[in-house]
Amino acid sequence: xxxxxxxxxxxxxxxxxTINGSTEIDFNLLKQTNNLLFxxxxxxxxxxxxxxxxxxxxxxxxxxxxxxxxxxxxxxxKVKVKIAxxxxxGIAERAPWLGGFQWEKDSKGNPWIAITCQGEGAKIYFPCxxxxxxxxxxxxxxxxxxxxGLVVAGPGLLQKVTNKxxxxxxxxxxxxxxxxYCILFNVGKYKVAKRIYxxxxxxxxxxxxxxxxxxxxxxxxxxxxxxxxxxxxEKYFGEYPxxxxxxxxxxxxxxxxxxxxxxxxxNKYEYEKVGGKDFDWLLHHEFGHEWWANKVxxxxxxxxxxxxxxxxxGDEMATRELAGEESYLKSxxxxxxxxxxKFPLVRGNEVDSDSAYHGDIYGxxxxxxxxxxxxxxxxxxxxxxxxxATDAQYTYDNTVTTADVEKLFSGAYGKSLQPLFHLFxxxxxxxxxxxxxxxxxxxxxxxxxxxxxLPLDVQTDAGTKRMFIDKKGIEVISKTTIQVDPKVxxxxxxxxx
Ligand SMILES: [Zn+2]
Numbered sequence: 001x002x003x004x005x006x007x008x009x010x011x012x013x014x015x016x017x018t019i020n021g022s023t024e025i026d027f028n029l030l031k032q033t034n035n036l037l038f039x040x041x042x043x044x045x046x047x048x049x050x051x052x053x054x055x056x057x058x059x060x061x062x063x064x065x066x067x068x069x070x071x072x073x074x075x076x077x078k079v080k081v082k083i084a085x086x087x088x089x090g091i092a093e094r095a096p097w098l099g100g101f102q103w104e105k106d107s108k109g110n111p112w113i114a115i116t117c118q119g120e121g122a123k124i125y126f127p128c129x130x131x132x133x134x135x136x137x138x139x140x141x142x143x144x145x146x147x148x149g150l151v152v153a154g155p156g157l158l159q160k161v162t163n164k165x166x167x168x169x170x171x172x173x174x175x176x177x178x179x180x181y182c183i184l185f186n187v188g189k190y191k192v193a194k195r196i197y198x199x200x201x202x203x204x205x206x207x208x209x210x211x212x213x214x215x216x217x218x219x220x221x222x223x224x225x226x227x228x229x230x231x232x233x234e235k236y237f238g239e240y241p242x243x244x245x246x247x248x249x250x251x252x253x254x255x256x257x258x259x260x261x262x263x264x265x266x267n268k269y270e271y272e273k274v275g276g277k278d279f280d281w282l283l284h285h286e287f288g289h290e291w292w293a294n295k296v297x298x299x300x301x302x303x304x305x306x307x308x309x310x311x312x313x314g315d316e317m318a319t320r321e322l323a324g325e326e327s328y329l330k331s332x333x334x335x336x337x338x339x340x341x342k343f344p345l346v347r348g349n350e351v352d353s354d355s356a357y358h359g360d361i362y363g364x365x366x367x368x369x370x371x372x373x374x375x376x377x378x379x380x381x382x383x384x385x386x387x388x389a390t391d392a393q394y395t396y397d398n399t400v401t402t403a404d405v406e407k408l409f410s411g412a413y414g415k416s417l418q419p420l421f422h423l424f425x426x427x428x429x430x431x432x433x434x435x436x437x438x439x440x441x442x443x444x445x446x447x448x449x450x451x452x453x454l455p456l457d458v459q460t461d462a463g464t465k466r467m468f469i470d471k472k473g474i475e476v477i478s479k480t481t482i483q484v485d486p487k488v489x490x491x492x493x494x495x496x497x
Contacts, residue, residue, distance in 0.1 A: 001036075001079075002028045003129050005138040006183060010126075011145040011167075014111035014187070017103045019044075020086030021145075023126040026138070029076045036068040036081065039123035039130035043090055046127075050082040066127055083127045090124055092116055095254035096264070100124060104253040106212050110189035111150060114252045114264065119353050122180035130180055133299050137397050139174040140183045146170070151190040153210040153250040155182060155261050174261065176242055177397050179297060182260040186250045188212055193219030197227060200234040203243040210250040210262075218269050222249070222283070225271070229284040232321045233291060233314055236382065237389040241295035241396075249283075256282045258289030258311075275323030281315065288314035291389050299399035301356035305345040305425065306400060309365015310385075316366055332370045333488045339364045341428040341491075346402050367491060368424050374489035375420070375455060376413055384412040419452045424491065431492040433484050438475070443482050446473025448495070456490070459483035 003025065010021035025038070036051070042062045049058045049068055058068045066083065092100035092114075099116035106112045121130035144152045148166050156174025163169075172185065190210040197207040207226060211219045226249060234240060240247060248262035257264040267282035292311040298304055316335075320328035343358055345365060373381045387394075388408055394400050406421045423429060432448035433456070445458060446469060453470035460478030464486070467474055476482055484494060 001129065001134075002030060003134045003136045004028060004078075005136045006126070006128065006140040007143075008126055008140070008183070009143040012113065012187060014103060014113060014147065014150075016088075017101070018086060018088050019125065021143075022082055022084040023128070025081045025083075025127065025129075026136075027079055027081075027129075029074060029079050032073050032075050034070050034073050036070070036074075036079075038066045038068075038081075038083075038127045039064055039121065040066045040083070040085075040127035041090065041124045044085050044087040044125070046083055046085045048084045050080075052080055064123055085127070089115075090120075092254070096257045102253050106189060107214055108189070111147075111187060112189075112212070112253055113187035114254055115184040115186070116181075116254055116257050116264070117184070118181045118257060119357065121353075122183055126183070128180050132179065132297060132301065133399060135177045135179055135297070135397075136183075137177045139176055140178060142170075142172045142183070142185055144170050144172070144185045144187075146187050149189070150187050151192075151210065152185050152187050153190060153248070153262055154185045155248075155259065156245050174245060176245065176260070178260050179294065182258070182262075182294065184259060186210070186252060186262070186264070188251070190251070191216045191219075193223060195223055197230060197240075197247055199239045199243055200231075201239045201243075203239070205240060205243050205245075205247055207247040208249070209265075210248070212251050215251065215269070221278070222265070222269065222280070225278060225280050225283060226287065228277070228279075229287050229318065232284075232318050233288055235321070236314065236317050236386065237288075237291040238386050239390075241290055256286045258286045258293050260290065260294040263287055263290070274319055275327065277322050279318065279322060284318050285311060285315050288312075295395050296389055297399045299401050300350045301353040302346055302348055302351045303400065303402050304353075304356040305361040305365040305368075306402065306405060308361045309345070310369060310388075312362045312366035313369035316370070329487055332367065335363050335367060336488065336491060339367065339491065341430070344427055345425045349401075364424070364491070371420070371424065371489055371491075372409060372417075375417070376409065380412050384409055387412075416452070419450050420454070423450055431490045432495060433469075433492055434473070434495045434497065435482065435484060436497040441477055441479050443476045443478065444473045445469055445476055445482070445484060447471050454490075456485050457483075457487060459486050 005026040007024040010019045090100040096116040099120045102114045104112040117124050123130045142154050148168050152170035154172030159171040191213050193209040195207050209219050242261050245261050252264040252266040255266045263286045271278040288311040293307040298306050319331045410417045434446050436444045438444050453468045455466050458467050461480040
């Protein structure tokens with residue numbers, strides 16, 4: 001099946017901590033079938049299932065699957081499934097890392113509700129096909145009902161608020177393709193701080209911050225920082241991806257998450273100074289995911305380093321823009337300390353989200369971009385990275401794998417970079433550089449574990465020179481002890497003899 005659209009209609013009851021309503025799933029069936037299968041957490045109770053308007057039998061099992069056995073075979077073509085359900089959704093144990101619902105209260109005692117489910121999947125609160133390879137290409141509609149006085153923040157654009165007795169229904173709609181874990185809502189006693197942002201391509205997009213009433217006076221400065229990050233990210237990765245909707249931000253009780261057109265922000269306005277300017281690392285990182293995760297999506301969790309690693313490289317670009325190239329270089333050098341090299345970044349072609357998700361996909365992923373930048377040079381590297389973020393074959397409805405990234409950069413380089421991608425992404429090995437003294441002032445420098453020539457800085461008594469070094473090696477003359485790659489463009493092991 002190919003998922004086209006989700007419609008969520010849910011009544012949210014903060015005092016009971018329940019949700020009740022239905023989800024409609026529109027999809028194209030690619031071949032005839034007698035059975036349909038969806039993901040849905042077993043802790044919520046299904047009351048009825050319809051397929052194209054007719055009720056059908058189903059089973060809902062402890063392994064979080066809904067199996068619909070059809071009375072008659074369903075031919076290929078458009079299908080609409082509606083599932084009515086309700087109950088108490090699972091509580092987040094440690095949001096956003098261990099997700100679920102958070103039924104919190106703000107300092108005035110108003111309900112403050114958030115959902116996170118990047119690891120768990122959206123199946124924790126609505127029935128869906130829970131795999132990154134199949135996003136709803138025509139977007140999603142959400143009709144969320146809450147007690148009057150509370151505000152619902154969601155993806156896309158707010159269509160309408162309907163008040164009925166003591167309840168309000170917020171209709172949020174996105175027409176863009178969207179990851180399942182971004183189809184969600186936040187509830188709180190929010191006010192909206194707004195301005196218009198003009199993108200790098202001249203489009204005007206509303207920038208909106210759903211901020212707790214009690215923090216409203218802090219909103220303007222946060223929007224200033226949001227704009228500052230927008231300028232940096234657009235410079236490297238191209239125009240903001242969702243110009244027909246909004247640049248959204250919502251205050252949450254958890255640290256943050258990259259929810260499309262409604263970034264979750266919970267960093268409590270704790271800014272640091274970068275190059276003498278205020279900077280919010282959480283805001284910048286989650287915003288970077290609008291490009292890396294939401295616009296450029298990995299086809300399988302196996303390639304999650306693309307989302308986290310390149311997004312983290314975007315954080316380093318903020319250092320470069322605000323504090324300069326030297327600060328960026330220092331930051332990259334410092335980052336090597338945190339790289340564990342316990343697991344490769346890519347652990348197979350298809351793996352589950354738990355195996356894919358480990359710390360190195362951030363730091364080592366970003367460092368790999370730093371290495372590529374050095375190998376290709378800025379004139380080739382930056383336009384190629386921007387191409388990955390803007391070319392139709394990698395974005396929106398299309399998804400990417402590590403092989404796609406490798407082919408793109410190899411093409412731009414004019415030579416295969418496959419050995420380099422293999423070493424740093426598919427193994428935990430470092431680049432091994434052998435430095436052997438062959439005479440009084442003579443050295444042989446060679447690579448031990450890579451079948452391609454790489455540019456390395458070699459520092460001698462005559463200064464630093466960029467040299468192409470391979471397994472055969474290169475002879476270097478120096479009266480002083482030579483240094484290889486002193487600025488640290490590679491994760492490497494130097495072996496002296
Ligand atoms: Zn991230």
